Amino acid sequence: AIAALPSDGVTEEWRPALHELDASAVNIRAAIAENPRSRYLLGQLQRTYALRLELTQQALSAAGLPS
Numbered sequence: 384a385i386a387a388l389p390s391d392g393v394t395e396e397w398r399p400a401l402h403e404l405d406a407s408a409v410n411i412r413a414a415i416a417e418n419p420r421s422r423y424l425l426g427q428l429q430r431t432y433a434l435r436l437e438l439t440q441q442a443l444s445a446a447g448l449p450s
Contacts, residue, residue, distance in 0.1 A: 397442035404435040 393401065411428045418424060 393439070393442040394446055397438065397445070400438055401435065401442070404431055404438065407431050408435065 408428060408431045411424055411431060415421065415424045415428065
């Protein structure tokens with residue numbers, strides 16, 4: 384869902400938070416690779432993706448673009 388949203392309309396003020404969430408997702412996926420049965424890590428990844436999607440939608444809305 385996140386990949387389907389246009390990212391070129393996101394202003395610079397939103398980019399640091401989006402990049403932080405992306406970095407968190409990378410770290411969580413690396414931890415999952417070491418411990419694939421961890422429900423906690425899977426939940427954290429799901430929450431991180433949900434936050435990333437929500438923040439992207441807010442940024443696009445603030446820029447006047449459809450999400």
